[in-house]
Every structure is written in C-alpha cells, then in structure tokens.
Amino acid sequence: MNSQWEAVIGLEIHTQLATKSKIFSGAATAYGAEPNTQACAVDLGLPGVLPVLNKDAVRKAVTFGLAIDAEIAPQSVFARKNYFYPDLPKGYQISQFELPIVGNGHLDIEVDGETKRIGITRAHLEEDAGKSLHEDFHGLTGIDLNRAGTPLLEIVSEPDMRSAKEAVAYMRKLHELVRYLEICDGNMQEGSFRCDANVSVRPKGQKEFGTRAEIKNINSFKFVEKAINHEIERQIDLIEGGGRVVQETRLYDANKDETRSMRSKEEANDYRYFPDPDLLPVLIEQSLKDEIRATLPELPEAKKQRFLEQYALDLESATTLTSSRELADFYESVASLSGGAAKLAANWLTGDVLGALNKASLEISDSPVSAERLAGLLKRIADNTISGKTAKQVFDKLWNGSASADEIIEQDGLVQITDTGAIEAIVDKVIAANPVPVEQYRAGKDKALMALVGQVMKETQGKASPGEVNKMLIEKLKV
Amino acid sequence: MHNKTLTELAAGLRSKQFSSVELTQTFLQRIRQHQQLNAFITVSEETALQQAQAADAALSSSQGGVLTGIPIAQKDIFCTLGSKTSCGSKMLDNFIAPYDATVVANFNHAGAVMLGKLNMDEFAMGSSNETSFYGPVRNPWDTDCVPGGSSGGSAAAVAARLAPAVTGTDTGGSIRQPAALCGITGLKPTYGRVSRYGMIAYASSLDQGGPMTRSAEDAALLMQVMAGFDAKDSTSVEQPVPDYSASLNDSLQGLKIGLPKEFFTAELDSHIAAAIHAAVAEYQKLGAEVVEVSMPNLQLAIPAYYVIASAECSSNLSRYDGVRFGYRCQNPEDLSDLYTRSRGEAFGSEVKRRILMGTYALSAGYYDAYYLKAQQVRRLISDDFKRALADVDVLMGPVTPSTAFRIGEKTGDPIQMYLEDIYTIAINLAGLPAMSIPAGFVDGKPVGLQVIGNYFSEAKLLNIGHRYQQVTDWHQQVPKGFE
Structure with missing residues (x-):
C-alpha cells in the first residue's frame, strides 16, 4: 500500500447457527436437500402463519456473547426489515435492529507477532433468505426456499482493522471461535460463514474516516484479503486521480479479481424497520447467562496458554494445535495415551500427521490414524523399540491400513537392536x-x-x- | 330449528329430535334462499354434509361434545385446509389454504360442522363490508344498509339465521361494530386469548378472533372452543381457560359500571345515547352501581390506530407479491412489473390506501413523528383504561355513533368511515376484551351496547351479557323476512 494512506476496515460476518431447526419454524436446516423440500408453511410466508423463536438459536447467540466478553441484552427485540425480493418470502426479513441480543465485546488477534484488540460492536439474530437461481430456467429465475429461515448471527466489528491482513486474522480468529463454541459448523463453501467488508482509506494521521464502500458476500479467507486489497487500491487510485469515493455497495468478482458497483447510497432501500408485532421481546435472565457460562468450553487463548505450560510446547506448536477444538482434543488424547510423550506427540501431529492430512485434504476428524493408533506408535519411539526413521515407515502403514503400530512392528520385524x-x-x-x-x-x-x-x-x-x-x-x- | 339456541340445538341432536345432517341441510337451504344478502363467499355444502354425517355417527355412539354436529361458519380470514381462503380479496381469490388455522382446527376437533366461509371487508380493512372483492353484504334489518365490517358477512349470517353461530375477527371494532349494526352478540377477547395462527394478519398487534352469536350464552360455548394457549402463536397467552358457561348466571349485585364521559359527546346519535342509558338503568335494577369515569386520551385513538394498523399492514401484506401464491399479473415483463401489476391489479383501493399510509409512517425521517408517537399514544390510552378499570369492574358505552348506514353513503369519505370505529378502536389499542350486545332499536335498526372489561375478564363480560339477556328480548328479535 502507498505509505501515505491508511485503510480502515470493519467486517460484518454472518455465521449460520448450527441449530437443528430454523429460527422461526420447525423445518430442518440440513444443507443440500432438493429445492423447496425443507421449507414449511412458515418459511414460505403463507397467509396466516406466525414465527416462533427457536430457543437454541438464542442460547447459541448468548454463548457467543459470553465468549467475546460482551454485554448480553436483558431484553432484545426482533424487528422487520422490509424490502421486496423474490427469495424473501414475507417481503421482510426478521432481524434485530435497535436492540440486538449481544452488545459490546472484543476479540484479540495476532499479526506479525503483535496482539491487537478488535472491538465487536454488536451481534444480532436474524433469519436467512432463500436462494435465487438464475441458470437453467430459460430466462426465468428459480427460487429455492430451503435456506429461508436458517438462523444467522450477524457479528459486526468496529472499524478497528488497518490492513487486509488484520481483517483476515480477525476473520480466522472468529471462525476458530465459533467452531470452538460449536455454534457454527464454519463451512464456508456451504455459506455457513460469510463476510461483508466495509473499507475506506484516509491520509495517515487524519482522524476522520473516509467514505466507505461495502463489499458484499466474500466467502473465503483468500478472497477477503484479495477483495480488500483491491478495494484499498481502487480507492487510493481514485482519490489520487482527483476523484472521490462514493458510498455504495460493491460486489467482489473472484474470477476477475475486482470489485464492481452493485448499488449506490441513493439507490439503497429504506428498510422501514419496526418491531415485529408477532414476536415478544427476548428476555435473558441472569440465571440463563450463568448456566451457559458454566458450560462454555475452554476458549482458544486459554487453551494455548495451558498447552504452553502443561506440555512445555513452543509457541508455534501450541498455536497450531489449538487452532481448532478437534485438533486440540486429538492432541491431548495422543499425549495422554502415549504415556506422556507430549513433545513427541506435538512434533508428530504438527509435522507428519497434519502434512499427510493436508495432502489428502482431510480434516483431523477424518484422520485415518486415530489418536489411539498414533499414540501406539509414539510409545514405541519413546521406549526405543523403533527408531524415528523406522517410525515413518510404520506411520505410512498405519495411514494405509488398520493394523496397530505394534502389529506392524512385529510383522515387519522392525524392532530396534538394543543389544x-x-x-x-x-x-x-x-x-x-x-x-x-x-x-x-x-x-x-x-x-x-x-x-x-x-x-x-x-x-x-x-x-x-x-x-x-x-x-x-x-x-x-x-x- | 333455525331459531334455537346452541344449547337447544345440542339437546335436540342428543334427543334425536333431528340429526346433524338435517340441521345442516336446513341452514344450507336458508343460505341458498337468502343469497341476496351476499353473506357467504364460499358455501361448503359437500364437506359440511360429510362433517354432519360424521357428527351423527359420533352422537349415536354417545360421543362428542356440546358443539358436535352444530353448524357454524368461519370468517374468510381463517385458513381452512383444502378450501378457498380469500380474505375478501382478489389477491387470494385463487388461494386454497394448505392448512387449518388453530381456531378452525379447534372447531373441527369439537365436531362442529362448517357451512362455509363468510364475506368480509378486503383483508379486514373496512367498517361496512363494501371493500370486499365479492361485493357488499346487505344488512338483514334493512337490505339497503351495510351490515358493518369488517366481519359483515358474519353478523348478517347470524342475524338472518343462516348460521346459528360464527367467528369474526376484530382489529379496531370488526366484531363489535357489525354485531351492533345487525343486532347480535359479538365478543372481542383479550389480545392473546385466541390464537392468531392461520388467521390472516391485518394488524398483528391488534387482531383478535372471537365469537359472533345471537346470545351471550351461545358466545360462551364458542369461546370455550376458541380460547386457549397456542404454541404456534408467540403472542398467545399461557393462562388457564375458565368454564365460560359456569358463571353466566352469577349475580350482578354490587357490579360497578363506569361510563366514560368521552363516549357520550355530540357525535353520538341522541337516540343511541338514550338506548345506552336505558340499558344501564336495567343493570342498576340488577344491582349494579354506576359512576362516571374519564378517559382523557380517547380522542387520540383513531389517529394512533390508523398509524399503527397501517404500518403493520404495509409490512404484513408485502408477502402478496405474485411470486409464490395468490394473484399474479399476466405476462410480467420483469420483476418490478410483476410486483407492480400483481399488487396494483389485485388489491382494492382501501387496502392500497392503508399500505401507502403505513409505508409512509415507517419511512426514514417519519418513523419518530408517526409510528413512535402513535405507540406513545397507545400507552397513554392503555393507562387511561387501567386507571378507569382500577375503580370499576366494567365500562359501558355505545358501540357506534349511529345505526347502520346506507350502502355507498360513506365510501367517498374515508374519514367518515374511520369515525365509525371511534368507540371501539381504543379497546384494541389497549388489548382489552369488549362485547357488543343488542340494546334496542332506532328507526327499526339495531343498537349495540358495548361492555369493556379488564384483561381476561371474558367470563365476567358473558355473565353481564347473559343476565341482561335474561331480562330483555332485544337479542331475540328477528329481522322481517328471516323469521
């Protein structure tokens, strides 16, 4: 970036809450069903239907709020956001406007070895819309309402980020957190975690913000970085060329790596928000907060600190191993089952195991080598039965078969000569x-x-x- | 047979004086005979007779409850599985509901027979039944006059003995005003007492379904079926349902009646005022005490109502966009054309007027001045009622400023039409229950007495209505030609 300019970035992230049923109806939320087979009368917005709030969605929102140290509103209110669109069945989206369920909170990110605190303005519950399909309908548009009514938590950050790198770090941290909390499956391909970015630039040292553009629906970490960097450059070029940034909504085109205008502020809808008379205010009692707080899992930061102390790991290993709850759990199983070979377990997991998983595009939860089988191997390294070099051969066989390390060592006669x-x-x-x-x-x-x-x-x-x-x-x- | 009370009909069915099929045929015959009233949008002859047969089978094996085999009819605002549910609009002329409203399911469960769906003002917006896509309903007491609205078909059907009892809905007076104009009994329950699930929304924070019958005694039987908590309606209230018939004959000795002085002003027809005072005098004979009360914010009810109801309806009616159900214009050029023409061609002018008013009231820059202000007024009005009902048991007053007016008389002047509901609207804003019972005639046209109670005091209101109906016979009068 041109050094006399500073970027100001805020993110709005839509996380799909991992509830079994929709936020206001009993229809299932499972992904990938035949179009319009998971939309009931309420989701279709039929005459006479009424919404009933899903308690689990509320619990998940509160869980998130507690994890980012936010204020949980004792009373929050659902409002209607009115606009016409074919995949919005009621002609309004039920969302929260003036009184969101989660208020001020924060999340710490690390960039280039420095820790930075990013403010979270609010997080509110809302329903998702359906999907418009423009292909295969001979010039017409197909509507799939399976997604309509899926619960979303929209998490709005403060404009605290100053580079695309920071924005990505924040997004990753949030992604890691919602998966830790098990409130969102984090699947970005299926749209469970989507990002809108508000980007503006200003001369370094200037206090006031520049005019911002909003980039809509960016659905991967890579694209967020590219889209923001592209937008920063576009705005600087524009201003340096004597022009000025207009407030507008822009769409990122990943194929062309550029953003283009979707609608300007003047064309923006007046959403005519007002409290939804079909829903009562959501009241959160202290007892519910206490109950949820008691069930909160150990959060990534705390877990990392514990790993550093308990297992005497280096920072890099601890960071990697706590990047997901599944990986951390896997690690702790291996460390324990291998009889305390904590460092050896960390080396193997961050090295050979993650390497093999990456190569095969697998998640830790799909690892062909279970924690038990890996621990079986590490035990034999620790007690000098086999050498590290032999262990790599054994690991290959563990990966490709179902035998235990001991069986493989026995069958192949790999016992280290200690005589x-x-x-x-x-x-x-x-x-x-x-x-x-x-x-x-x-x-x-x-x-x-x-x-x-x-x-x-x-x-x-x-x-x-x-x-x-x-x-x-x-x-x-x-x- | 058609002049019997529900209790008498139930007894007749049990003693085999007549069967449910015979009873149903009698009313179907009367509906055909009095088609000119235009009270029904749909007559469900076939399914009604099937339900009647099923009821007869149940009754012959001594099963079923009080309403088993009794014909009723539903306002066409309630969704009925497999049959047209139009809400009085061209927009839903082709809409076959794929589910039953909770109220409808409750009647089905009770074994009642549904004769058909009743005419109404389009989307319940109107006070005369003249905004219906299916044409105006005629008042059986004077067929040149309106029956009131929006539950005009409901009121006319009961008054003309086309159905022994029916349902209505009331957002600003839509049960009580037509009940008054047609000389029948209508009860608007406390907001949240009757489920709104499957009842097509006009103004969600005000809409409430209730019974429309010939007597308070009959209304108690319908309320027993209609009232109750419904998990499908977040605004329904989890409160036990009393036995509404059990307290009908309770003494009214010591009942404290408040007469809001703001109800008796110059706009009120003096003959109606006289009828109301006569009815109140009757209550004094029954042991009641009367005091004057004041509700200083009452005159703000109409403007506040038209902001809130319009705002809610502008959003509630957005789903009628020609995309998934209902009317769709021919050959839309693009999306905007589809929306504009589908809505433009299928909504009537009163509905459009209210959508526009509501859209305006919610728009950026106007929200605080209109919608928020109206909500503040709403609270003031509720507080007026709370204060008044802290000192008295019930409030009494007129339902309407005048008796039934001629068809076409007020259609050119919406403000005049809105003033029809001047005595009823405030009750919806406060969410209170209120009842209209017949209290006399002016120039051969019925007058209604309004009784307003505290939250969830429906049993008390029905008791008050019933005791009055034990000592008067206004409710037993039958319009000429419908005996």
Whole structure:
C-alpha cells in the first residue's frame, strides 16, 4: 500500500447457527436437500402463519456473547426489515435492529507477532433468505426456499482493522471461535460463514474516516484479503486521480479479481424497520447467562496458554494445535495415551500427521490414524523399540491400513537392536571392511563417518539406533 | 330449528329430535334462499354434509361434545385446509389454504360442522363490508344498509339465521361494530386469548378472533372452543381457560359500571345515547352501581390506530407479491412489473390506501413523528383504561355513533368511515376484551351496547351479557323476512 494512506476496515460476518431447526419454524436446516423440500408453511410466508423463536438459536447467540466478553441484552427485540425480493418470502426479513441480543465485546488477534484488540460492536439474530437461481430456467429465475429461515448471527466489528491482513486474522480468529463454541459448523463453501467488508482509506494521521464502500458476500479467507486489497487500491487510485469515493455497495468478482458497483447510497432501500408485532421481546435472565457460562468450553487463548505450560510446547506448536477444538482434543488424547510423550506427540501431529492430512485434504476428524493408533506408535519411539526413521515407515502403514503400530512392528520385524554386543560386532565388521573411509575419518574428514554409519544401518536393516551407532564408531575409531 | 339456541340445538341432536345432517341441510337451504344478502363467499355444502354425517355417527355412539354436529361458519380470514381462503380479496381469490388455522382446527376437533366461509371487508380493512372483492353484504334489518365490517358477512349470517353461530375477527371494532349494526352478540377477547395462527394478519398487534352469536350464552360455548394457549402463536397467552358457561348466571349485585364521559359527546346519535342509558338503568335494577369515569386520551385513538394498523399492514401484506401464491399479473415483463401489476391489479383501493399510509409512517425521517408517537399514544390510552378499570369492574358505552348506514353513503369519505370505529378502536389499542350486545332499536335498526372489561375478564363480560339477556328480548328479535 502507498505509505501515505491508511485503510480502515470493519467486517460484518454472518455465521449460520448450527441449530437443528430454523429460527422461526420447525423445518430442518440440513444443507443440500432438493429445492423447496425443507421449507414449511412458515418459511414460505403463507397467509396466516406466525414465527416462533427457536430457543437454541438464542442460547447459541448468548454463548457467543459470553465468549467475546460482551454485554448480553436483558431484553432484545426482533424487528422487520422490509424490502421486496423474490427469495424473501414475507417481503421482510426478521432481524434485530435497535436492540440486538449481544452488545459490546472484543476479540484479540495476532499479526506479525503483535496482539491487537478488535472491538465487536454488536451481534444480532436474524433469519436467512432463500436462494435465487438464475441458470437453467430459460430466462426465468428459480427460487429455492430451503435456506429461508436458517438462523444467522450477524457479528459486526468496529472499524478497528488497518490492513487486509488484520481483517483476515480477525476473520480466522472468529471462525476458530465459533467452531470452538460449536455454534457454527464454519463451512464456508456451504455459506455457513460469510463476510461483508466495509473499507475506506484516509491520509495517515487524519482522524476522520473516509467514505466507505461495502463489499458484499466474500466467502473465503483468500478472497477477503484479495477483495480488500483491491478495494484499498481502487480507492487510493481514485482519490489520487482527483476523484472521490462514493458510498455504495460493491460486489467482489473472484474470477476477475475486482470489485464492481452493485448499488449506490441513493439507490439503497429504506428498510422501514419496526418491531415485529408477532414476536415478544427476548428476555435473558441472569440465571440463563450463568448456566451457559458454566458450560462454555475452554476458549482458544486459554487453551494455548495451558498447552504452553502443561506440555512445555513452543509457541508455534501450541498455536497450531489449538487452532481448532478437534485438533486440540486429538492432541491431548495422543499425549495422554502415549504415556506422556507430549513433545513427541506435538512434533508428530504438527509435522507428519497434519502434512499427510493436508495432502489428502482431510480434516483431523477424518484422520485415518486415530489418536489411539498414533499414540501406539509414539510409545514405541519413546521406549526405543523403533527408531524415528523406522517410525515413518510404520506411520505410512498405519495411514494405509488398520493394523496397530505394534502389529506392524512385529510383522515387519522392525524392532530396534538394543543389544550393544550385536551392534558392536556389526560395527567392527564394517570398520574392517571399509578401510578407505576409516582412513579418511582418521585423517580428519568427519564426513567419512556418515558413510560408515550408513553401512552399519544397512547391515542392521535400520534397526539400530543411528545415534548409538555414531557414538560407537567415534569411540572405536579413536586413535 | 333455525331459531334455537346452541344449547337447544345440542339437546335436540342428543334427543334425536333431528340429526346433524338435517340441521345442516336446513341452514344450507336458508343460505341458498337468502343469497341476496351476499353473506357467504364460499358455501361448503359437500364437506359440511360429510362433517354432519360424521357428527351423527359420533352422537349415536354417545360421543362428542356440546358443539358436535352444530353448524357454524368461519370468517374468510381463517385458513381452512383444502378450501378457498380469500380474505375478501382478489389477491387470494385463487388461494386454497394448505392448512387449518388453530381456531378452525379447534372447531373441527369439537365436531362442529362448517357451512362455509363468510364475506368480509378486503383483508379486514373496512367498517361496512363494501371493500370486499365479492361485493357488499346487505344488512338483514334493512337490505339497503351495510351490515358493518369488517366481519359483515358474519353478523348478517347470524342475524338472518343462516348460521346459528360464527367467528369474526376484530382489529379496531370488526366484531363489535357489525354485531351492533345487525343486532347480535359479538365478543372481542383479550389480545392473546385466541390464537392468531392461520388467521390472516391485518394488524398483528391488534387482531383478535372471537365469537359472533345471537346470545351471550351461545358466545360462551364458542369461546370455550376458541380460547386457549397456542404454541404456534408467540403472542398467545399461557393462562388457564375458565368454564365460560359456569358463571353466566352469577349475580350482578354490587357490579360497578363506569361510563366514560368521552363516549357520550355530540357525535353520538341522541337516540343511541338514550338506548345506552336505558340499558344501564336495567343493570342498576340488577344491582349494579354506576359512576362516571374519564378517559382523557380517547380522542387520540383513531389517529394512533390508523398509524399503527397501517404500518403493520404495509409490512404484513408485502408477502402478496405474485411470486409464490395468490394473484399474479399476466405476462410480467420483469420483476418490478410483476410486483407492480400483481399488487396494483389485485388489491382494492382501501387496502392500497392503508399500505401507502403505513409505508409512509415507517419511512426514514417519519418513523419518530408517526409510528413512535402513535405507540406513545397507545400507552397513554392503555393507562387511561387501567386507571378507569382500577375503580370499576366494567365500562359501558355505545358501540357506534349511529345505526347502520346506507350502502355507498360513506365510501367517498374515508374519514367518515374511520369515525365509525371511534368507540371501539381504543379497546384494541389497549388489548382489552369488549362485547357488543343488542340494546334496542332506532328507526327499526339495531343498537349495540358495548361492555369493556379488564384483561381476561371474558367470563365476567358473558355473565353481564347473559343476565341482561335474561331480562330483555332485544337479542331475540328477528329481522322481517328471516323469521
């Protein structure tokens, strides 16, 4: 970014709450059903139907509020946001306007090793609309109302972010949090976690905000970064070229990597918000807050601190391992089942296991190697039954089969030779058979030792401990 | 048979004096015979006779309750599974409801027979039944006159003995005003007492369904079926339902009646005022005490109502967009054309007027001055009632400023039409229950007495109505030609 400009970014993130039924009806929320098969009379907005609030959606919103240390409104009110659109069945969306359920809170992010606190202005409950499908209908539009009435929590940040990188860090942190809390499945492809970004620029040092543009519906971390960076550049170019930014809504086109205008402020709807007379105010008692607070899981930050202390991990490992609740749980199982090989478990998980999962595009929950089977392997490394190198072969077999580490080690005869006498005999044999590297080593060429170690390992079929062999050779070759 | 009370009909069915099928046929025959009243939008002859047969079978094995086999009719605002539910509008002329309203389901469960769906002002917006897409309903007492509205078909059907009892809905007087103009008994329950699920919304914070019958005694039987908590309606109230018939004969000795002085002003027809005072005198004979009370904010009720009701209706009626159900214009050019013409062609002028008023009242820059102000006024009016009802048991007054007017007389002047509801609207704003009972005639046209009670005092109101009907016979008068 041009250094005399500063970007100001705020995000509105729509998280789909993982309730079984919709926010105001009993219809299922499952994704991917045949069009219009998960829309009941209430979702269709038929004459005479009435909304009834889903308690679980309220609990999930409160859970979120408590986790970001926010004020939970003792009384919040549903309002109607009125506008016409074919996939909005009632001609209004039930949302919260003046009195949202979650008030001021915050979330800490880390960027380039620095911690920054991002304010969260509010989070409110609302219903999702349906989907308009413009293809395959011969110039007409198809409407699928399965999604209509799905509960959303719209989380609105303060304009506290100053770069696309910060915005992404905030979005990732929020994504991690809602999944920790198990209030949202976080599936971005299915639209469970969507982002609108408000972006403006101002000369560095200026207090007032510039005019902002809102970029709608950006559904991946990568696109958020690209879209924001693109928008910042567009605005700077515009101002430097003598123009001025207009307040408008823009759409990000991932294919062209550009944003384009959707509607200006003048064209914006007057939503005519007013309290929904079909719904009573939502009253949250202290007792409900206490009850939910008592069931809150350990949050990512606290878990990371605990990992650092309890398992003596380095910061990077602790950060990686607490990036999702599933991974952290997996790690703790392995660490415990392996009999306390905490560091070894961290190395294996962040290294080989995550590497293999990434390569196969799998989540930790789908790992072919369970925590138990991995722990079985780590135990054998820890007690020196196999070498680290052999362990990698065993891991491959664990990944591709169903046998336990012990079965594989047994079947393939991979037990490390710990009988010093046996190794010594082989070492002596190798020294006798390889006079050239022996001479070179003695003449000060340290590298030659490696060739000898390799020979010993070859003779033992990798079952000797390379460290042990190394030590023994050095001892024997002392002049 | 058609002049019997519900209790008499129930007894007749049980003693096999007549069957439900015979009873149903009698009323179907009367509906056909008096088609010129235009009280019905749909007559469900076939399903009514099926229900009657089922009722007869139940009765012959000594099953069923008081309403089993009794024919009733529903205002066409209640969704009825598998049959047309038009709400008096061209917009829903083709709408077959895919579900039953809770009220309808309750009647079905009680074994009642539904004769058909009753005419009404379009989307319940009107005080004369002249805004109906299906044409005006005629008042059986004078067929050149309106029956009132919006439950005009309901009131005319009961007055003309086309149905022994029916349902209505009341947003600003839509049960009580037509009940008064047609000389029948109509009860608007406390807001939240009767489920609104499946009752097509006009103004959600004011709408309430209730019974329209020939007597308070009959109304008690209908209330027993209609009232109750419904999990499908978040605004329905979880409060036990009393036995409405049990207290009908309670003594009125010591009953404290308040007469709001604001009800008896120059706008009130002096003959109606005289009839109301005569009725109050009758209550004094029954042991009641009368005091004058004041409701200083009452004159603000009409403007506040037309802001709130219009605002809510502008949003409630947005779902009629030609996309999923109801009327759709021919060959729409694009989305905007689809919306504009579907709504433009299918809504009548009164509905459009209120949608526009409501849209205006909610618009940015006007919300505080109109909608918020109206809500503040609403609270003031509720407080007036609370204060008054702290000192007295009930309030009494007129239902309407004049008796039934001629068809076409007020259609050109919406303000005159809105003033029809001057005595009824405030009660909806406060959410209180109120009843209209026949209290005399002026020039051969019925006059209604309004009795307003505290929240959930329906049993008391019915008791007050019933005792009066034990000592008067206004409610037993039958319009000429409908005996």
